Amino acid sequence: MKNPELNYWNQRLTKIKENFEENNFEVFIAQSVEEAKENVLNKIMPPLEVKSISWGGSITFIATGLFHILKDDERYKVINTFDKTISAEEQMERRRQSLLVDLFITGTNAITEDGKLVNLDMIGNRIGGITFGPRNVIILVGRNKICCDIDDAMYRIKNYAAPVNTMNLDKKTPCSKTGFCHNCQSPDRICNTWVITEKCFPAKRVKIVLINEDLGF
Secondary structure, eight states: OOSHHHHHHHHHHHHHHHHHHHTTOEEEEESSHHHHHHIIIIIISGGGTOOEEEEOOOHHHHHTTHHHHHTTOTTSEEEOTTOTTSOHHHHHHHHHHGGGSSEEEEEOSEEETTSOEEEEESSSHHHHHHHSSSSEEEEEEEGGGEESSHHHHHHHIIIIIHHHHHHHTTOOOTHHHHSSOOOOOOTTOOOOEEEEEOSOSSTTSEEEEEESSOOOO
16 A cells, blocks of 8 residues: 555544534544645635634644734734734733634644544633634644543643643743643643533534644644
8 A cells, every 4th residue: 555654644534524523513634734724715714704813822823824824914803812012911802802703713732533622721712712702713633633532632631732832831830841740830830721622513613624744732
């Protein structure tokens, strides 16, 4: 067989797509970040009649190039929650405003084989947008986020995604020094609120792009 690794991942992603669709999500498969970007811009967004856009923290979102394309697009009202030039108060206000946009774009900490999203947030604006508020949500997911079940997903988040993210954000937490969770009391703790999304309601409100690359934390 030619390209057995590619065949393996395509089979696995196809099954996960089917499982998410059974849970009422709309799902797309992309072979690269470039294809993911094209799917969002040319397949997903046009039917939605988007007038306002915002996003939650996501390394994968940045990797697709969508942030740099959309942040200055004058066709939309863009609420840029990544703007580092504004005050902390204004950043928080923008996060609140982002919960009422037509389209919210973000990533996820983990997905399960049977089609569930598992997320853990510091502030809650990202999981808030996924759960309720924005009319439509796009979630960009690298294949490295796949976990066998919820327990596996939670372990991955606590002992890989969260420690790496604290290092990326220069947080002063025990896990940033040891690489695993201490269930700490640090004021910099980023693990505050869990959300497990088992079904999408209304159906197809959340659109998932499964990307056949390792992306994000």
